[in-house]
Amino acid sequence: xxxVTQTPRYLIKTRxxxxxxSCSPISGHRSVxxxxxxxxxxxxxxxxxxxxxxxxxxxxxxxxxxxxFSNSRSEMNVSTLELGDSALYLCASSGGxxxxxxxxxxxxxxxx
Amino acid sequence: EDQVTQSPEALRLQEGESSSLxxxxxxxxxxxLFWYRQDPGKGPEFLFTLYSAGEEKEKERxxxxxxKKESFLHITAPKPEDSATYLCAVLGIGGGSNYxxxxxxxxxxxxxx
Numbered sequence: 001x002x003x004v005t006q007t008p009r010y011l012i013k014t015r016x017x018x019x020x021x022s023c024s025p026i027s028g029h030r031s032v033x034x035x036x037x038x039x040x041x042x043x044x045x046x047x048x049x050x051x052x053x054x055x056x057x058x059x060x061x062x063x064x065x066x067x068x069f070s071n072s073r074s075e076m077n078v079s080t081l082e083l084g085d086s087a088l089y090l091c092a093s094s095g096g097x098x099x100x101x102x103x104x105x106x107x108x109x110x111x112x
Numbered sequence: 113e114d115q116v117t118q119s120p121e122a123l124r125l126q127e128g129e130s131s132s133l134x135x136x137x138x139x140x141x142x143x144x145l146f147w148y149r150q151d152p153g154k155g156p157e158f159l160f161t162l163y164s165a166g167e168e169k170e171k172e173r174x175x176x177x178x179x180k181k182e183s184f185l186h187i188t189a190p191k192p193e194d195s196a197t198y199l200c201a202v203l204g205i206g207g208g209s210n211y212x213x214x215x216x217x218x219x220x221x222x223x224x225x
Contacts, residue, residue: 004155033213043156043199043215056210090155098143098203098211103155 001026004093004104012110018079021107025072025093031055032074033101034066037088049074050096078109086111114139114204118216125223128189133219135200136182143203143211145183147176150197150218159198190223197221 005024013019025032034046045058049068068074072093078085088108092101119134137145144163148156160169162178169176173194175186185198197218203211 035215042217043201045212045214048210048212056212058212088153092155092213100144100146100158100161101213102158103148105155106153108153 004091004102006089006091006104006107008107009105010108010110012112013081014112015081015083017081018077019081019109021076021078021089021091021109023074023076023091023093023104025074025091026102029093029095029102030072031094031096031099031101032068032072033092033094034074034076035090035092036060037090037106038086043090046076081111083111085109114202114212114214116200116202116214116216118198118200118219120219121217122220123222125187125190125221127191127223127225130186130188130190132187133185133198133200133221134182135185135216137200137202138181139202139204139214141205141211145178146201146203146213147174147183147185148199148201150199156199187221190221192223192225195221195223 007022031050033048035043037043048056052068063079066076088106090106092103094101116137147159150156160176165180177184199218201213201215
């Protein structure tokens with residue numbers, strides 16, 4: 001069974017730009033969660049989507065948004081990038097909100 | 113709000129030297145406690161899920177245990193390939209209405225040959 005895939009794996013952007021990251025969950029999984037990982041803050045929850053609906057949201061500004069498609073694939077968008085947005089962005093999928101989450105390899109975003 | 117604290121932040125062991133990592137937590141409506149392993153530049157790899165106090169799970173040289181306030185990851189006779197960051201997370205309501213996974217900051221384990 002194929003695991004969670006994320007594209008692209010690496011991104012370099014400049015301040016003020018916007019970026020879209022993509023996540024394909026494990027086949028059959030309907031829940032997709034997004035996390036930001038930085039050395040200082042660790043893994044922080046961004047939001048969770050289930051059946052195309054956002055079910056939970058972390059404490060991040062509105063510049064961070066997401067969506068989920070009917071095939072459970074998800075995208076995350078960050079607008080007006082700031083230097084502090086440089087991080088590893090991780091996507092995880094599960095069968096449901098209360099099930100074990102399996103992570104993708106992440107997208108390394110660098111903001112210059 | 114759910115909280116997870118892992119200790120120590122870093123641990124250096126000699127090959128074969130057994131030890132334990134600690135994860136203490138406060139959570140609303142605990143659904144499960146999870147252990148993950150993360151190698152540099154990669155996503156976390158799932159290891160164990162524990163659901164109730166007294167539960168234990170084992171996998172090769174790793175054994176996870178759970179009490180009402182903390183979990184331990186015991187590493188028996190570690191090898192250099194066990195070197196990684198070990199992350200603990202709790203799945204709880206966290207003051208909201210939907211489950212959310214809250215992570216600790218991890219323990220960086222280095223096993224020297």
